[in-house]
Amino acid sequence: MLKIHDLNLSFENGQSSAHILKDFNLTVTAGEIVALVGESGAGKSTVGAAIGGRLPPGGKIMSGSITFNGERLDSFSPTQFERIRGAEIGSIFQNPLSALNPFETAGRQLIETLIIRGGVARRSARERAITLLRRVGFDDPEIILPRYPHELSGGMLQRVVVAIALSCDPSLIIADEPTTALDVSLRNGIIELLRDAAEASQIGVLLITHDVSVVQAAAHRVCILHKGEVIETGATSDVLANPRHPYARRLISSVPPPTGKLKRLQNPPLSTLQPNSLRLDRNDSRAATGVVLQDVSVRYAGKRNIFLKQTTDLYALKNVNLSAAPGRILGIVGSSGSGKTTVARLIAGLADPTAGRITFTHAVEDKSGGSANAPTVDEAVASPTDAPLVQMIFQNPFASLNPRYSVFRQLIDAPKKVAGMSRADAEDQAVTLIEAVGLARNDLDKYPHAFSGGQLQRISIARALSMNPSLLICDEPTSALDVTIQAYIVDMLKDLNDAFGVTIVFITHDLSVCRHLCDDVVVLNRGEVCETGSTLDVLDAPKHRFTQRLVLNSNVCQRIDDRKAQAIKGAGSPNAGGTDDGELLSRIQSA
Amino acid sequence: MFSILLSRIGQSALTLIAISFAVFAAVFLIGEPAALYDPLVREDPARLAALRAELGLDNPLHIQYARFLADVMSGQFGQSWVYQEPAMKVILERLPATLELVGCAIAIAFCLGYPLGLISGLKKPSRLSAAIERVAVLGYSAPTFWVGLVLIYIFAVGADALPSIGRGDTIQILGVRLSVFTADGLSHLILPAVTLSLYEIGYFTRMISTMTEETKHKTFISFAHAKGLPMRRVISNHLLKAVSAPLVTIVAIETGALIAGSVITETVFAWPGVGKLLVDSVAALDRPVIVAFVILTAMAFLALNLLADIAQMLMDPTLRPKRVAA
Numbered sequence: 023m024l025k026i027h028d029l030n031l032s033f034e035n036g037q038s039s040a041h042i043l044k045d046f047n048l049t050v051t052a053g054e055i056v057a058l059v060g061e062s063g064a065g066k067s068t069v070g071a072a073i074g075g076r077l078p079p080g081g082k083i084m085s086g087s088i089t090f091n092g093e094r095l096d097s098f099s100p101t102q103f104e105r106i107r108g109a110e111i112g113s114i115f116q117n118p119l120s121a122l123n124p125f126e127t128a129g130r131q132l133i134e135t136l137i138i139r140g141g142v143a144r145r146s147a148r149e150r151a152i153t154l155l156r157r158v159g160f161d162d163p164e165i166i167l168p169r170y171p172h173e174l175s176g177g178m179l180q181r182v183v184v185a186i187a188l189s190c191d192p193s194l195i196i197a198d199e200p201t202t203a204l205d206v207s208l209r210n211g212i213i214e215l216l217r218d219a220a221e222a223s224q225i226g227v228l229l230i231t232h233d234v235s236v237v238q239a240a241a242h243r244v245c246i247l248h249k250g251e252v253i254e255t256g257a258t259s260d261v262l263a264n265p266r267h268p269y270a271r272r273l274i275s276s277v278p279p280p281t282g283k284l285k286r287l288q289n290p291p292l293s294t295l296q297p298n299s300l301r302l303d304r305n306d307s308r309a310a311t312g313v314v315l316q317d318v319s320v321r322y323a324g325k326r327n328i329f330l331k332q333t334t335d336l337y338a339l340k341n342v343n344l345s346a347a348p349g350r351i352l353g354i355v356g357s358s359g360s361g362k363t364t365v366a367r368l369i370a371g372l373a374d375p376t377a378g379r380i381t382f383t384h385a386v387e388d389k390s391g392g393s394a395n396a397p398t399v400d401e402a403v404a405s406p407t408d409a410p411l412v413q414m415i416f417q418n419p420f421a422s423l424n425p426r427y428s429v430f431r432q433l434i435d436a437p438k439k440v441a442g443m444s445r446a447d448a449e450d451q452a453v454t455l456i457e458a459v460g461l462a463r464n465d466l467d468k469y470p471h472a473f474s475g476g477q478l479q480r481i482s483i484a485r486a487l488s489m490n491p492s493l494l495i496c497d498e499p500t501s502a503l504d505v506t507i508q509a510y511i512v513d514m515l516k517d518l519n520d521a522f523g524v525t526i527v528f529i530t531h532d533l534s535v536c537r538h539l540c541d542d543v544v545v546l547n548r549g550e551v552c553e554t555g556s557t558l559d560v561l562d563a564p565k566h567r568f569t570q571r572l573v574l575n576s577n578v579c580q581r582i583d584d585r586k587a588q589a590i591k592g593a594g595s596p597n598a599g600g601t602d603d604g605e606l607l608s609r610i611q612s613a
Numbered sequence: 614m615f616s617i618l619l620s621r622i623g624q625s626a627l628t629l630i631a632i633s634f635a636v637f638a639a640v641f642l643i644g645e646p647a648a649l650y651d652p653l654v655r656e657d658p659a660r661l662a663a664l665r666a667e668l669g670l671d672n673p674l675h676i677q678y679a680r681f682l683a684d685v686m687s688g689q690f691g692q693s694w695v696y697q698e699p700a701m702k703v704i705l706e707r708l709p710a711t712l713e714l715v716g717c718a719i720a721i722a723f724c725l726g727y728p729l730g731l732i733s734g735l736k737k738p739s740r741l742s743a744a745i746e747r748v749a750v751l752g753y754s755a756p757t758f759w760v761g762l763v764l765i766y767i768f769a770v771g772a773d774a775l776p777s778i779g780r781g782d783t784i785q786i787l788g789v790r791l792s793v794f795t796a797d798g799l800s801h802l803i804l805p806a807v808t809l810s811l812y813e814i815g816y817f818t819r820m821i822s823t824m825t826e827e828t829k830h831k832t833f834i835s836f837a838h839a840k841g842l843p844m845r846r847v848i849s850n851h852l853l854k855a856v857s858a859p860l861v862t863i864v865a866i867e868t869g870a871l872i873a874g875s876v877i878t879e880t881v882f883a884w885p886g887v888g889k890l891l892v893d894s895v896a897a898l899d900r901p902v903i904v905a906f907v908i909l910t911a912m913a914f915l916a917l918n919l920l921a922d923i924a925q926m927l928m929d930p931t932l933r934p935k936r937v938a939a
Contacts, residue, residue: 076835076839104841104844106841113836117832120831123851124929134846139841
């Protein structure tokens with residue numbers, strides 16, 4: 023049905039040109055889900071754009087062919103593409119909130135497609151829209167139609183997008199990272215929808231993703247793309263079980279295993295960094311710093327409107343008790359909106375608690391052996407000399423590093439200005455650090471735009487280390503990165519903890535990373551702690567209902583395979599997904 | 614939504630009070646009001662004291678301000694010293710001329726700037742957009758008085774095609790004297806309106822061009838293409854909606870700015886509007902008129918902003934309160 027043969031594609035920008043795809047081959051037959059996997063910049067999305075005739079300016083097909091249902095798409099004109107887009111090729115985008123027009127209701131955006139591309143009469147379009155929404159798992163589509171995108175959850179919106187993609191009975195769906203922007207608990211629902219579409223309607227699906235676990239759960243065949251070249255292709259189970267190409271092996275081994283604990287995934291060069299190579303002396307009594315949150319709440323007071331009717335207060339955190347022991351790695355897990363980031367901001371002093379106490383603890387050398395925790399400094403009275411002890415690494419390195427400062431300046435600014443280090447020392451340290459995180463000395467003079475996400479995140483780590491912190495807060499430091507780079511960063515943090523005894527608070531939604539890295543774990547749900555304990559205890563034998571669901575959902579592949587084994591998939595349409603959706607729906611209904 | 618509006622109105626009232634205080638304080642900075650009111654009393658302390666008592670200037674400041682506020686509330690801005698009429702009446706008589714001029718200028722700017730900006734934004738990067746942008750920059754960097762003089766030189770002096778002084782014939786419509794509806798009035802309106810709109814044409818073009826370019830790269834536009842919608846539909850139904858909503862605010866702010874800033878154009882073309890009145894009043898130190906003008910302008914600004922807020926709330930669903938309790 024879709025056959026791409028020896029496709030060469032390049033981007034031209036003035037004088038320079040980049041060869042994006044080299045002799046690319048791919049076929050998708052009816053009813054088949056083919057996954058296209060690779061890290062960012064590998065050219066995955068370009069394939070999807072070329073099929074849909076949506077190549078960005080400068081993109082040009084040099085040679086090869088794209089044949090779709092007997093037509094040569096590579097020589098199509100824009101108007102010809104308009105005819106087949108939507109009607110024969112449906113598209114699913116990564117982030118449904120940005121894919122849908124915020125100024126239009128979900129219903130109108132669906133119905134518009136039905137009328138213009140599907141040739142459905144205006145009168146029957148609404149009826150058809152309702153049928154479609156029911157098919158993608160909405161029990162009560164009537165209440166979805168008049169909603170604007172911001173009034174629906176991410177999971178619901180992605181279902182609407184799937185409905186739009188299915189609306190004109192296409193023979194091919196291009197799904198570009200359809201689950202990446204969604205919470206883990208919602209991924210399964212979307213994957214099941216895709217499988218259902220492939221099986222029931224004999225639609226071919228090109229699934230573009232960087233997530234190997236999604237591939238495992240959904241795809242019949244897989245095609246691994248690396249720097250524009252297909253390095254491995256075949257049936258999913260074969261490729262994942264026996265990757266032959268070195269990169270494919272690296273990619274697959276980078277995925278933290280769902281169970282058990284690997285000692286080490288990769289080999290970052292941070293091991294070369296000696297504790298004494300940092301110029302900034304740390305007061306020995308603060309060799310490792312822990313943090314204790316006692317009954318901490320963060321409340322956003324409801325606004326009083328003009329009639330003095332107060333909307334209810336919103337708790338970002340409610341009576342949270344947790345502690346990170348000095349020298350250990352504490353994982354904080356939970357789904358989006360659970361208050362994970364608020365905890366990070368509180369510890370870093372970027373936000374203040376409405377109630378409760380945050381205390382830093384230090385491991386004090388005890389003559390009688392072992393170390394004892396002695397709560398000493400309150401957050402509020404921390405003196406300027408204590409300030410450098412906490413450093414934070416943010417989720418998105420593209421946003422957290424100042425684009426107008428050279429790497430060098432970002433590495434020496436804080437030591438010089440905050441810690442009062444001499445310029446020569448700061449420069450020395452910058453060189454040591456940049457090499458320690460695996461970059462070269464001459465990278466110091468470059469600006470952030472010259473680096474990839476993984477490199478930038480390593481620079482972020484170097485920047486945090488420049489202050490020689492005794493407590494490091496990492497807020498989803500790897501979720502914007504590819505798995506191979508994630509493995510690298512995670513190991514780097516582990517080394518840091520081993521070599522320096524730095525306490526790490528690691529915030530993540532990814533349980534397998536947490537399992538791999540963290541000693542202890544705190545599970546947050548809607549601003550409340552529902553379970554704490556040692557990582558393996560909690561994740562292997564979750565007691566709280568929420569933790570159980572989180573653990574269950576985290577392993578997409580296992581769950582769907584289990585179901586298949588039990589042959590309960592015959593039930594057909596997937597239900598409305600996680601309880602979050604369910605609750606939102608019931609609130610909409612009662613509104 | 615209703616309560617949001619009420620609180621906006623409340624905020625506007627507070628702003629107005631703050632402005633009234635600023636005006637009240639500024640009046641004292643100009644000089645001793647009693648002496649300014651009657652220059653003859655300046656030399657005679659006894660007569661000055663008597664006049665101060667008569668005018669209430671011997672009261673403490675807060676009482677004076679309270680009285681001033683009470684007067685303003687009831688629409689009393691005092692007698693114009695020059696025209697010997699209530700200050701507000703003097704202004705309101707000239708306001709229609711200014712509003713007419715500003716309205717035409719904004720309309721011209723919108724009708725030209727919107728399509729030009731849209732074309733430039735959609736075609737970017739291209740020679741056409743670059744050319745449009747360059748002309749737009751020229752439009753808003755040319756000084757108004759100079760543009761006015763050049764236009765007068767070309768069309769009034771050189772070609773003798775259009776008049777350059779005054780409003781021409783006016784007719785009474787709903788109790789307001791307007792020039793747009795008479796041929797003579799219209800011909801008088803053209804030059805000043807074009808002069809005043811030139812800056813705004815450039816500004817709107819640039820603004821809309823930037824917003825269009827930004828919006829056309831948004832994911833929801835790509836998705837609309839991916840859905841298979843024809844270009845025309847993507848622009849009319851998806852792009853325009855996103856571009857237009859913030860535009861309302863810009864138009865409102867610019868309208869307010871023109872009402873307050875039409876002074877130069879009105880002076881160049883001897884247009885009998887409030888701008889020219891203000892210049893004359895400042896020259897003559899006609900204090901009640903100045904005060905009334907400032908407060909009226911502030912009110913116009915606030916009213917326009919309120920209208921823009923309402924319009925934007927109607928156009929942008931994300932600004933409306935969610936129908937789901939969050």
